[in-house]
Structures are given as C-alpha cells and as structure tokens.
Amino acid sequence: MTIISGQSNPQLATDLAHELNVPLAEVEFSRFPNGEQRLRILTPLADEYVLVVQSMSGDVDSCLMELLLLVDAADRAGARKIAVVLPWMAYSLQDKIFRNGEPLSARVLANVISNQHINRVFLFDLHNTSIVGFFSVPTSMISAQGLLIEYAKQNFSDVVVVSPDFGGLKRARSFAEALDAPLATIDKTRDRDTGEVKMHSVGGADFEGKTCVLIDDIISTGSTVMVGAEFLKSMGAKEVHMLATHGLFAGDAREKLSTSSIDSVIVTDSIHQASHPKIMVLSAAPTIAREITTLYKTKN
Ligand code: R5P
Numbered sequence: 599m600t601i602i603s604g605q606s607n608p609q610l611a612t613d614l615a616h617e618l619n620v621p622l623a624e625v626e627f628s629r630f631p632n633g634e635q636r637l638r639i640l641t642p643l644a645d646e647y648v649l650v651v652q653s654m655s656g657d658v659d660s661c662l663m664e665l666l667l668l669v670d671a672a673d674r675a676g677a678r679k680i681a682v683v684l685p686w687m688a689y690s691l692q693d694k695i696f697r698n699g700e701p702l703s704a705r706v707l708a709n710v711i712s713n714q715h716i717n718r719v720f721l722f723d724l725h726n727t728s729i730v731g732f733f734s735v736p737t738s739m740i741s742a743q744g745l746l747i748e749y750a751k752q753n754f755s756d757v758v759v760v761s762p763d764f765g766g767l768k769r770a771r772s773f774a775e776a777l778d779a780p781l782a783t784i785d786k787t788r789d790r791d792t793g794e795v796k797m798h799s800v801g802g803a804d805f806e807g808k809t810c811v812l813i814d815d816i817i818s819t820g821s822t823v824m825v826g827a828e829f830l831k832s833m834g835a836k837e838v839h840m841l842a843t844h845g846l847f848a849g850d851a852r853e854k855l856s857t858s859s860i861d862s863v864i865v866t867d868s869i870h871q872a873s874h875p876k877i878m879v880l881s882a883a884p885t886i887a888r889e890i891t892t893l894y895k896t897k898n
Pocket of ligand 1: 814818822
C-alpha cells in the first residue's frame, strides 16, 4: 500500500503512513503559468493499493481539483485499487436544501468523487450520516467519538454533557452514556440570512457549579461554541469545554475564541491546526488507520 497526500494536511497523511507502516508517494506540485494546477507522481504505483488523503479545507475548491488530479494520475500510473480518505469533506454542511434555489452541494461533491476510478471512500464523522447515500462507490464512515470520549474521561470530572442543539442530541447522548454523566441540551437557533446564533434554555437542566462539556461535530464560525459557553456560564457553569471532530475555524473564529468564555476546545487534526492557547488537537491518524487496516485485511 502507498499513501498519496494532497497538500491540505500533509502531517495527517504522514502520521497515517506511519501508523499503517506504508510509504508516502513523492509528488511534485506546481502551477501552469495560467494558474492551473500541475502535478506529477514520482513514485511507481503499478499494481499498488493506493490511499489518496485529502482534507478539503483552506482553498476548498483547489483541494477538490487537486484530489481529482491525484486520483487520475494514480490510476494512469497503474494503481491496482484506489481509495480516497476525506478526513474533512467540504460542502457537507449543505446536506439539504435549506432555502429555495439552493444546490444540494454535498451530493454534487459525492457525485464528482464517485465518478472517478476509485474503489472506496473513507469518511470521518460526517455532519449528516445520510450523506454516505450520495456516494455511488462503497464508503466507510470512521468516528472520532471514542477518541474524544477517552480525552473527556481522562481530563474532566463532575461533568454535564451538553448538546448545543436538538440536531446533535443523539451524538451527545451516546457521549453521556459512555461518561456515565447527565445529559442536557440547549436550543440553538441560527438566522439563515445573517448567520446570527442564539441559545435558548430548555427546562430541567442544572448547570450550577458544573463542568459542562459541549459536544458537536464541527466548529465553523465558532458562534456555537462562543454563544454556548456564554450561555452556560450565565446559567452558573463553572467551566465550559467543547469537544468536536472538525475544527474549521472559519474567518476570525480563532481570534474570537481567545476572548470568549470557553475554557478549552478539543478537536482532531482532520483539518490542519495551527497552535492556539485554547485549542487542544488530538491525532486522528490511529483511529483512521485502524479502520483502514480492518477493512483491507478482510476485503482486498
Ligand atoms: C450544526 O448543525 C453543526 O452541528 C455545528 O453546530 C455547526 O456547524 C457549528 O457552526 P458554527 O461554529 O458556525 O456555529
């Protein structure tokens, strides 16, 4: 097996290669004078099982094009089978038509990827698991839940697990069960036009003096984490921490986090993270490697 890394998160691809004990292919990346992407895989791939790893963050559309070019190049180089690993799948938040006239972007992306010469896609904690149905090639869904639960077990006590919205309640419930902790939810609303997030209380929950652990899949603009922390502290919480698989931190979210009342944010490295005093990053490589090993041992 050989891993080919896109340029979005080479550290994760390197860690994955290390976990799987397989080589990383050498690839030359450059641009044509007109700005188009140009690349060349220098490592021979004939008859190899190839994993193309691309986390679609930063310049998202460039990441997609780079992924497609890498898959095509690997195919032309004679790879026996090609699997794509998407630690973060771009456009997965547009998984529904929220307002008339919008595209179903997650499906568009799944179609484009499925139409390549690939045998499988590995996905990591999708916002909506129904997105797997948009792919017409076999998919494997990998979850960071075990990793995040282990972190919470080792670092927090007297915890209330909090879902920031009703949509995340199922995720938070299995978290609470694993921690043997009480579960609460708050009711988040987001204005679809302005993006403004508001939190509303749901009766019965007692946050006084507690360590609240907010569970989410994604931190995007950071509004949920910041407004959520503010809200829980106003309800008497002693500490508020957020655990999420993907840290997008769009726009100035990182700067805003520094002055927000959240105590810490724990994310995986599904998206490359620069260091930040409030952000703790957990390596996703062992979790992803485990899933790949299980599958490839049983089903080449
Ligand atoms: C929404 O349903 C998701 O689960 C997250 O809560 C959301 O994407 C977080 O976005 P933001 O950081 O912009 O509030």
